[in-house]
Amino acid sequence: MKGTLLHWLLTRHITGEYAESFKQMCTHKSKNPHEELGSTHIGKDQRDVQAIKDFVKEQCQDPFDIENVPDTLVNITSGQVASKEVEESMTGVPQKGEDLLNQFIKERLSIEKKKSFWYPIPKTAVVKTFSSMKKCISSDKD
Helix, strand or coil: CHHHHHHHHHHHHHHHHHHHHHHHHHHCCCCCCCHHHCHHHHHHHHHHHHHHHHHHHHHCCCCCCCCCCCCCCECCCCCCECCHHHHHHHHCHHHHHHHHHHHHHHHHHCCCCCCCCCCCCCCCCCCCCHHHHCCCCCCCCC
């Protein structure tokens, strides 16, 4: 504790100089301000922010809007509605996980062990997600 207080007392004049220099730098009006501080650049930044806000409001699902809950699965960032195949695959994930856990416990942790605890777990079926709905165009010219 004493070392910290001593350090503070010995460096107080330096931190005061830093604070004063920073204050002068922030309030100093230069003839040639940085290009990002110009009115043109600031206006462009404000238009860009407004364009992003408009896109989010128009195109994306509000995850906190409990009044307008969609009937189907919707990607909250893109607003894309899930296909029937993707919806069935994703809604079945919790049950598939529970089934795999029960199978693991039965085969490896129960009294009637069929497999060693360290035996590799087989690969499960691939879950279809929104990314599997993306259409890809082949670049192959043939």
